[in-house]
Amino acid sequence: MxxxxxxxxxxxxxxxxHLSSVAVWRDGSVFLFDCGENAQMRMLQGGLKRSQIDHIFISHFDTDHYSGLIGLLSTLQLQRRDRKITLVGPEGLSEFIEWNFEFSNIDLNYEIEFVELSEDFEEERVVDEEEYYIEARPLNHSKFCIGYRLQEKDRPGKVDAEKAQEQGISEDWQYKDLKAGKDVELEDGTVVKSADIVGHPRPGDSFAYITDTKYCPNSVKLAKNTNVLIHEATFSDSLSDKAEETGHSTAKDAARVANEAKTKLLVITHFSARYTNEYVLLREARDDFFPTWVATELRPIFTDPAHEKGIIQPKVYIKEINQGNKKDDNKRSKKKRSKRTKRSKGKKKRRMRKRKNSPSQKSRRSRSSSSRKSGSSRSRRSNNNNNDNGGGDNSNERKPKQITPRTPFDDFDRF
Amino acid sequence: MxxxxxxxxxxxxxxxxHLSSVAVWRDGSVFLFDCGENAQMRMLQGGLKRSQIDHIFISHFDTDHYSGLIGLLSTLQLQRRDRKITLVGPEGLSEFIEWNFEFSNIDLNYEIEFVELSEDFEEERVVDEEEYYIEARPLNHSKFCIGYRLQEKDRPGKVDAEKAQEQGISEDWQYKDLKAGKDVELEDGTVVKSADIVGHPRPGDSFAYITDTKYCPNSVKLAKNTNVLIHEATFSDSLSDKAEETGHSTAKDAARVANEAKTKLLVITHFSARYTNEYVLLREARDDFFPTWVATELRPIFTDPAHEKGIIQPKVYIKEINQGNKKDDNKRSKKKRSKRTKRSKGKKKRRMRKRKNSPSQKSRRSRSSSSRKSGSSRSRRSNNNNNDNGGGDNSNERKPKQITPRTPFDDFDRF
Structure with missing residues (x-):
């Protein structure tokens, strides 16, 4: 994600x-959490297609959290959308949308599915799909407010095909059974155990969105073991009275939730306008929970750094590029990756070399560094395809065996 | 303005x-014409205070023209505004505001005065103040839509004080009478004629805002002899069918209105997203009406270039600055103008020189050029004060007798 x-x-x-809004891209679909004014334009600026939105989640009815909703839905109307969109939020959401569209005389040409939660709800799976689900819980704000968690379901472990063949597995149904956890009996009576062939189930990705609220147990429940938690941190600790009074969190409250929930990365957001420098809040949160970062508008956060593989070259590579001989090839591999995979490696290498009349090394270097910078904007679109490749088309000798563990924020300079 | x-x-x-919105600054007060999404943030970015808004005019109820209204009014609420604000627009405006604030549970702490126009109105002075008025007329769009004209009332001519004293005028009431157009009889029986002492009445500034509409006679009436006309130009001439169908104007339609209304400057806006280069539309409009410019977001347009005097140094000065000896003084005059007027010129000059340890000429030059660039953002705020000074505190020999006539767009590089 x-x-x-x-x-x-x-x-x-x-x-x-801008006002509160977070877009989550997952496998070609966009989930919007809150929709502050101008969210539709920010999406464009961030390289996200508005037509890809399938779900919008509204936390509560303070204008800064939903004032971009009518504008966005009107734009989808102008784009002649015909796919359904799901809107999740507190009770009254459908009334709001319907009244405003009637006022503006708009007859929607796409369906809106409303999932409205009443004030007394305790916990609900508001969306449940094959690969993921979304859980909602009430938070503790001055008005009824909802937190959300997007959880991918665990995927079955990987099948070790080589080992399976060795043990005599050949039919599709046998693979299916093994994957489903069933042992398979071969014709000669041997039993092939699923546990031997299939690896551990791979845990799903997870993300929680918690704003606006004071500290509350439901926040911890929503954020439990998430990869990324976006939590509001409106005030610094010195204004904890004001936070309490207005039903908001301080940076320390956000860190507390992250600590108790054992989230992997906390991203604080929803800064009061008095903090022109939001790093004041970051420092406070980091004191209690180190893996914290400030939400920076339009700066993507990868829930799993492995997703970046093949999209943005890890820094470890760069040194090697500048030292070794194969730098040109490595740089170009990024540009032409999608084409590359269809061809055999040897052939392609030669072809690429012919195309350019071997410019000087210096100019090559400068070109490559600029392409590295702009890589991120392309990344979101091509991520899906590249993930399947797993970056595996780099020739083996150039791939470091161990990549230094990185937070998603280590290459701040990629923009 | x-x-x-x-x-x-x-x-x-x-x-x-961004979506349609135009702010007009006049004498410390801001008039907002339409309020598209994020208008409140654009104001901030343009250096305009949201607290200075006194009037908002909505042309019609297409979402792109009013979707920023609730957000803006909510912000005024958070700013603890207590001054009245006037909202002008089609019938239904008050209903829209009230419903949405009730939905969000906001109890406004400032008064909104609604001026709502019904579909059958023909012409109305929606605001009428001592110094200016605002006229509204219906336009010709697919739904009920209103155009506006902001007109300053003519001011009486300037009194020639020297001539008046020569003829024996000394009392205040005599000046008042002369200004009001009455002749004054002195004690010795001489009659001093008002026409001899008082100049021609000075015509008021004017501005018209016309969007969305096809060509219609009301547009011409609204724009008659305006200094600046902002007119929509959604389509180019090749899409005139589409313009007709959707109730919009082409660039040529805008030029036609400007021609018939004899406006001084036409500014086209409201560009369809298909024109990534809006200069295509500019060219078409300029073919028919030369003094046309494209509206550029956050780029201020001065209805009267004379207003820029003392705010932004005209280019004619710059040459002199770089040649003559008095350049430092001239540059600093801009920075310290307000302080300057209170002191005697000779003293101040020396003081300023002492303060800095005479840096090299080169560094002075570079500093001054950067201050010239940032001048425009300060300009809007300080305009009011500086107008009174009339830039008159520059020593006389440096003031060119005739400044080359300039359009408001001649110093494009001031940002």
């Missing part, structure tokens, strides 16, 4: 911060 | 164009 904060302001926009 | 386009897109925002 790729998480793109579209707006990080609280209550009122500043000259540089 | 200073006109700042906040958004120039039609229907749906692009990555670089």
């Amino acid at each position: 790729i998480i793109v904060p579209l707006g990080v302001a609280s209550a009122t926009p500043t000259a540089t911060r | 200073i006109i700042v386009p906040l958004g120039v897109a039609s229907a749906t925002p692009t990555a670089t164009r």
